[in-house]
Amino acid sequence: MAQRYDLAITGGGPAGSAAAWQAAQTGARVVVLDKAEFPRDKPCGDGLTPRAVGYLQKMGLADEVAKFHRVNRAKVFSPSEWELSFPHRPGMPDHGHVARRLELDALLLKNAESAGAEVRQSAEVVGPIVDDDGRVTGVTIKSGEQLFADAVISADGAYSPVKRALRLDSPYNSYSAIAIRAEMPANRPDADSLDIYLKLAFQGDQLPGYGWVFPLGDGRVNIGLGYVNSYKKWQQINATQLLGEFLATLPAEWELPPIDELKKSKGLQAWRLPMGFTAWPPWRPGVLFAGDSLGAARPVSGAGISKALQSGLAAGECAIAALTNSGPDDFTNYAQRINAAWGKEYRRGRYFHKLVGKPAIANAGLKVLDGINHPGFRAHFLFWEGWRDAKQG
Secondary structure (H helix, E strand, O other): OOEEEEEEEEOOOHHHHHHHHHHHOOOOOEEEEOOOOOOOOOOOOOEEOHHHHHHHHHOOOHHHHOOOEEEOEEEEEOOOEEEEEOOOOOOOOOOEEEOOHHHHHHHHHHHHHHOOOEEEOOOOEEEEEEOOOOOEEEEEEOOOOEEEEEEEEEOOOOOOHHHHHHOOOOOOOOEEEEEEEEEEEOOOOOOOEEEEEOOOEEOOEEOOEEEEEEEEEOOEEEEEEEEEOOOOOHHHOOHHHHHHHHHHHOOHHHOOOOHHHHHHOOOEEEEEEEEOOOOOOOEEOOEEEOHHHOOOEOOOOOOOHHHHHHHHHHHHHHHHHHHHOOOOOOOHHHHHHHHHHHHHHHHHHHHHHHHHOOHHHHHHHHHHHHHOOOHHHHHHHOOOOOOEEHHHO
């Protein structure tokens, strides 16, 4: 006999786990399906912004997240060096953390299970079940088993099999970032800053992207870079080679391993990060999209964890609200929530990507940014609203 749920969630990452936790609070019968066995790693910068920390606190994980390495500011190289403190927002933390996805995602999935959600690992979803009216009524997993649900939340990543099967697109000219990173030891004190390097070039062209050095604690760092495919020659870039060039610009006294050693140890991980809404509207009858399946990453910075958590929490809440009232054919409440929260920011972000994808504009913009001696204005220039001069506190 096929099993039936109120809500089936495909993907046990931050978006899926947040949605499951939120929905399970209502007593709904929720199942989370993921193809992996946890703990499992995911390629990521591992940075938790204050907003992401706030969502984790909301989910009852304040004590657990406090154990991760804390960061209090951002240090930016453009290439001159300047610092920004995280924004002060009412009721929000003023600090971030750096957390390995190996640990963070397992923590979130366990939290969803503790809230009452059923978690099924090694259960790869291969596609949705769609009825004669075009409404999603469940999912099929690789074993052939079918699970039926009043609604499905697709939180199954950039290559979402649910979204792919439905052949969905977005009216927006959305972009994706190509990112690569590695975790490694560094001979330096554990810093309390997220270090951002804006000077990232390919054949003399300033790329629409940046490099980063994020401290994990215990003498280890996450170092990587990302660039947006609004740059016309992005397919010519060898990401591994570009990362090697970036590593060579960092202080020699850090004694970082060479790129060839990282390759041999299989420490390099690359991924695609969709941003600016790659599925819009963010729902269809019977299904809602969250996290990378939605293309929820912040367009300018590529910050994905906070947006995954936010979209997951909203999807879980809106799905249950709609099922309780109007039914599974209309999740307009979710579209309204997402548009109200991100619509203006993401429209600006898409325009920003289009501009900085042109090397002449990107080069000129970086020179202007580097010449400004006012951190607050620099932050505004980068759409980092609310960030402050770290020296002023």
